[in-house]
Amino acid sequence: MARKTGSHSEITGPRIRAEAQRLFARHGFAAVSMRQIAAAVGVQAGALYLYTPDKEALLFDLLKTHMDGLLAAWAEEPKGEGARARLEAFVRFHIRYNLERAEAVFLSYMELRNLGPENFAVIEGLRKTYETELEAILKAGQAEGVFDLPDSKLATMAIIAMLTGVNTWFRAGGRLSRETVEAIYWDMVRKAVSA
Amino acid sequence: MARKTGSHSEITGPRIRAEAQRLFARHGFAAVSMRQIAAAVGVQAGALYLYTPDKEALLFDLLKTHMDGLLAAWAEEPKGEGARARLEAFVRFHIRYNLERAEAVFLSYMELRNLGPENFAVIEGLRKTYETELEAILKAGQAEGVFDLPDSKLATMAIIAMLTGVNTWFRAGGRLSRETVEAIYWDMVRKAVSA
DNA sequence: GTCTATACAGAGATAGAC
DNA sequence: GTCTATCTCTGTATAGAC
Structure with missing residues (x-):
């Protein structure tokens, strides 16, 4: 399978924070997985670690x-x-x-x-x-x-x-x-x- | 290994609730595992399911x-x-x-x-x-x-x-x-x- | 910069011995 | 009533290809 896209670093960072905020507020920090956040943003879980250490x-x-x-x-x-x-x-x-x-x-x-x-x-x-x-x-x-x-x-x-x-x-x-x-x-x- | 003890059903139920309350309040429901609760009570995780369906x-x-x-x-x-x-x-x-x-x-x-x-x-x-x-x-x-x-x-x-x-x-x-x-x-x- | 793939730990829950 | 053992799933995080 080919990669979906190229570079989006300027948009992906803010979107990660926005989706994380929405999901954390709705379900609680501990109940939300990095996979869920990544799915909401439209990237793979591993990609989140380009924007946050943990x-x-x-x-x-x-x-x-x-x-x-x-x-x-x-x-x-x-x-x-x-x-x-x-x-x-x-x-x-x-x-x-x-x-x-x-x-x-x-x-x-x-x-x-x-x-x-x-x-x-x-x-x-x-x-x-x-x-x-x-x-x-x-x-x-x-x-x-x-x-x-x-x-x-x-x-x-x-x-x-x-x-x-x-x-x-x-x-x-x-x-x-x-x-x-x-x-x-x-x-x-x-x-x-x-x- | 032998089992530690015999029957304690009258005391174990309340203790499970007490420890669960303490741990949930301290760390949050989602962050606390059934194993943690069981350990605090002094029983094995499986034993909790005798007192609560989930x-x-x-x-x-x-x-x-x-x-x-x-x-x-x-x-x-x-x-x-x-x-x-x-x-x-x-x-x-x-x-x-x-x-x-x-x-x-x-x-x-x-x-x-x-x-x-x-x-x-x-x-x-x-x-x-x-x-x-x-x-x-x-x-x-x-x-x-x-x-x-x-x-x-x-x-x-x-x-x-x-x-x-x-x-x-x-x-x-x-x-x-x-x-x-x-x-x-x-x-x-x-x-x-x-x- | 994002992907796939995966390592590794830990989750909730159940089965069956004792 | 509690144990050990285990199933199955999901968690965070990393490695290395592209």
């Missing part, structure tokens, strides 16, 4: 790319003046950005345990950096006197868990638009932290 | 048992009078019950996708039943005029996500006791839904 590195690449993108996007997000405006910006940004990347978000908190210690620490560090962004807003609001929080750490974890939870039930075209959901969650968050 | 049934049994226990425990929980007291009871119950069963909780929302459609539907139904308990409290509070919610469905999902999130960071012996965490979360929930 399966874990493929997962790490997906998680790292996602977290880097999240932090970069938040850095560029318009935030307004004052802790209250910044908190509203955070709430709306988190819901919107995560809903637009449901698979990557799902992976980032479900498949962390499949990373080795070094890779795990990198992703955890980025996550911590993101959480610190929110905590800084909450602390600033407390200093300004517009928020009243029993504990800024717990409030940070509570708000992020609540916002990320939207991904588990939201469906585009459902009862509520994303903008409406953003507004409702902002209302709940605003009340929960207000003085 | 690996998925073992997972389903764990999830089903957990959800049944959760619903039964909530049914027996003292709740007090009025929506506000009932909501506080729910918040504290959810945090306490879930923290005491971290492995089972983790499995119940991480490994659902490893169930076949019928088993999946059973667990989803139980989860839905539990969510409806909270939503009923929120609706009652709205009728009583003590809560002000833009949307009872979203508030339900937001509160459950926020409360369940405690399991991801709480460590016994850490900065805050479980009771303190309960109180702080109740404070945030109370403010978020209050009129």
